[in-house]
Amino acid sequence: MVRPSISSGLAGGLRGLLRGGTPGSVPGGPGGLPGPDPVPALAVPVDGGEGELLRVWRCVSSDRLGQAGLVLFVLVVLMTVAGPLAFGFNAAVVSSSPAGLLRPPSLQHWLGTDELGRDVFREFLSGAHVSLIVGLAATAISMVLGAGIGTVAGFYGRWADTVLMRITDFFLVLPQLPLVIALAAFFGQNLGIIILVIGMTGWPATARIVRSQTLSLRERQFVTRVRSLGASNLRILRVHILPNVMPLIFANTVLVIGGAILAEATLSFLGLGDPVQISWGTMLHFAFESGAIGRGAWWYFIPPGVGIVVVVLAFTLTGHSLDQALNPRLRGSR
Amino acid sequence: MSRLRYLARKIVWLAVTLYGVVTFNFVLFHLLPGNPVRLLARSGHLTPQAVADITRVYGLNHPPLEQYLIYLRGLLHGQLGISYTYRTPVSQMLGQYLGNTILLLAGATILTIAGGVLLGVVAASRRGGGYDSATVTASVIGWSLPTFWTGLILAFMLGVWLHAFPIFGSQTPNAAYTSELQRIADIGSHLFLPTLTLVIVNIAQFVLVARASVIEVLADDFMLTATAKGLLPRRILWRHAVRNAMLPIVTSSALLIGLVVSGAIEVETVFSWPGMGLLVYNAVLNRDYPVIEAAFLVFAIVVLLVNFASDLLYQALDPRVREA
Numbered sequence: 001m002v003r004p005s006i007s008s009g010l011a012g013g014l015r016g017l018l019r020g021g022t023p024g025s026v027p028g029g030p031g032g033l034p035g036p037d038p039v040p041a042l043a044v045p046v047d048g049g050e051g052e053l054l055r056v057w058r059c060v061s062s063d064r065l066g067q068a069g070l071v072l073f074v075l076v077v078l079m080t081v082a083g084p085l086a087f088g089f090n091a092a093v094v095s096s097s098p099a100g101l102l103r104p105p106s107l108q109h110w111l112g113t114d115e116l117g118r119d120v121f122r123e124f125l126s127g128a129h130v131s132l133i134v135g136l137a138a139t140a141i142s143m144v145l146g147a148g149i150g151t152v153a154g155f156y157g158r159w160a161d162t163v164l165m166r167i168t169d170f171f172l173v174l175p176q177l178p179l180v181i182a183l184a185a186f187f188g189q190n191l192g193i194i195i196l197v198i199g200m201t202g203w204p205a206t207a208r209i210v211r212s213q214t215l216s217l218r219e220r221q222f223v224t225r226v227r228s229l230g231a232s233n234l235r236i237l238r239v240h241i242l243p244n245v246m247p248l249i250f251a252n253t254v255l256v257i258g259g260a261i262l263a264e265a266t267l268s269f270l271g272l273g274d275p276v277q278i279s280w281g282t283m284l285h286f287a288f289e290s291g292a293i294g295r296g297a298w299w300y301f302i303p304p305g306v307g308i309v310v311v312v313l314a315f316t317l318t319g320h321s322l323d324q325a326l327n328p329r330l331r332g333s334r
Numbered sequence: 335m336s337r338l339r340y341l342a343r344k345i346v347w348l349a350v351t352l353y354g355v356v357t358f359n360f361v362l363f364h365l366l367p368g369n370p371v372r373l374l375a376r377s378g379h380l381t382p383q384a385v386a387d388i389t390r391v392y393g394l395n396h397p398p399l400e401q402y403l404i405y406l407r408g409l410l411h412g413q414l415g416i417s418y419t420y421r422t423p424v425s426q427m428l429g430q431y432l433g434n435t436i437l438l439l440a441g442a443t444i445l446t447i448a449g450g451v452l453l454g455v456v457a458a459s460r461r462g463g464g465y466d467s468a469t470v471t472a473s474v475i476g477w478s479l480p481t482f483w484t485g486l487i488l489a490f491m492l493g494v495w496l497h498a499f500p501i502f503g504s505q506t507p508n509a510a511y512t513s514e515l516q517r518i519a520d521i522g523s524h525l526f527l528p529t530l531t532l533v534i535v536n537i538a539q540f541v542l543v544a545r546a547s548v549i550e551v552l553a554d555d556f557m558l559t560a561t562a563k564g565l566l567p568r569r570i571l572w573r574h575a576v577r578n579a580m581l582p583i584v585t586s587s588a589l590l591i592g593l594v595v596s597g598a599i600e601v602e603t604v605f606s607w608p609g610m611g612l613l614v615y616n617a618v619l620n621r622d623y624p625v626i627e628a629a630f631l632v633f634a635i636v637v638l639l640v641n642f643a644s645d646l647l648y649q650a651l652d653p654r655v656r657e658a
Binding site: 065169170173174175176177178179181182183185186258262265266269270271272284287288293294296298301302304305308309312313316317 | 351354355362363474475477478479480481482483486487489490494495501591592595596599600603604614615617618619621623626627629630633634637638641
């Protein structure tokens with residue numbers, strides 16, 4: 001059943017679509033009963049060690065889309081880490097003379113100035129930081145929730161599974177953007193709340209994927225064996241299940257980051273961003289509100305958008321490639 | 335029998351989720367800290383008398399359970415509260431805006447699905463070729479485009495730069511139309527850019543789903559049989575492969591509604607198209623909570639209903655689901 005996770009994290013929906021095989025790999029759609037999914041189990045249980053790492057690296061670096069993703073990824077890291085160090089930005093320093101407002105690029109201001117006379121290039125570099133922090137932190141919340149709910153539902157089964165999967169299905173069908181807007185409008189405009197809101201709405205797809213993998217692991221022989229040796233549920237989860245689900249969670253994390261960054265940009269563009277911490281979305285909000293489009297101030301609204309596209313592409317392509325290498329459902333069926 | 339049971343299960347699930355959305359809405363907007371009256375009172379300009387009055391008007395002096403029942407009763411009577419900025423009942427405002435949004439979304443969705451399937455099927459039939467990789471690359475980039483930014487760029491290029499299309503509103507202000515046809519043409523030209531934006535950002539999903547599912551069907555044994563029978567390649571592709579690949583395409587059409595709803599909010603904001611999305615944007619700027627709340631409810635219910643419809647369609651199309 002094809003249920004790419006659109007309502008919960010945009011990038012998640014790409015998984016599995018770029019190759020030729022079964023489209024979509026989120027097992028058991030919102031409509032279906034949460035029955036056991038026949039998942040081919042991981043070939044290498046527990047510690048894959050260096051060989052496994054090497055295999056993943058070879059897989060990612062031989063994939064054309066993966067290569068593109070890695071290059072963009074390095075570019076993004078350089079830009080966000082080195083950029084603000086070399087070119088500091090102070091949002092409070094504004095131009096006092098009208099002659100300095102919305103100026104086109106010059107030697108002094110490489111990407112011109114904004115409607116308050118601030119340097120767009122420096123603003124762009126510092127905005128990268130905010131966008132990435134929100135994307136990463138929100139994804140961390142989504143992953144903890146999704147992985148936690150997924151493993152508990154898959155491992156304990158029965159009523160825990162039914163209840164948790166019904167809740168997951170409920171959040172899977174809720175439209176994410178209106179929900180996020182409502183939450184952000186209600187709880188206020190600061191970075192912490194935005195992170196929380198995006199994180200709390202981005203987990204359902206991950207929960208489903210992790211659950212199906214846990215389900216298949218639970219039935220594997222090595223789990224039965226350690227259980228008969230007297231291992232407790234908690235120990236089995238910690239030592240035998242989690243390490244095996246981890247690669248999948250990791251690949252999924254990288255995919256979800258792109259969606260979280262897009263969600264932050266959209267929220268900020270709609271005027272729900274943190275007014276103090278200027279992100280790319282916030283820049284675009286002010287560009288739009290100050291009429292930069294009608295005045296043809298392309299240097300103001302093109303860079304933040306290109307930045308968003310490059311970052312989202314970097315994470316999506318890398319994540320997709322990692323997914324191919326790590327997800328047993330997709331592996332080997334390019 | 336099994337068919338009825340499937341239907342019954344879907345209806346029960348729809349009822350449960352609808353109830354869940356309504357309750358979620360109530361808890362979120364009426365019970366959690368940060369409710370509108372507290373926000374109003376926080377400004378410090380209200381007298382205690384005024385606070386008491388507002389509390390009574392909104393029924394906040396009742397215990398939570400009673401508030402919940404009052405809220406449910408109000409919803410059943412179509413009461414969605416009174417807008418802070420427009421001072422009119424929200425339910426009356428929604429009708430007009432909803433109509434404009436449907437006008438925009440219907441066209442954009444049909445174009446997205448038709449165009450996406452066409453591009454995807456052609457890419458699948460030329461798998462591995464230049465056209466195929468170009469389509470996949472373009473789709474991945476399209477996937478990464480923020481909807482609102484795509485709208486801004488199109489508005490800049492085609493609207494501000496080339497003056498080819500209007501970028502504001504749904505009609506030319508103060509226009510004197512000589513005929514109804516002229517009015518429709520005017521609305522059509524205003525629809526062009528928002529529609530184009532939605533198609534560009536949403537089409538990737540369809541291209542990729544259509545391509546992947548056709549490729550999968552093409553690998554099946556019966557395709558070999560069809561070729562062996564001497565059928566024309568074009569006929570094999572469109573009559574045999576595409577028909578069997580329709581299921582995933584139908585499912586993702588229903589899922590598109592989630593994207594489309596989000597896209598509507600962004601695109602209507604950029605082009606000031608007077609629909610639900612613009613209403614939400616203005617409500618956000620003015621912190622008009624009853625409108626935000628109602629809009630979320632409407633969006634959620636629409637998405638739930640479309641999902642329900644797709645489940646039924648899925649059952650009608652797939653004999654395996656029908657018999658299961």
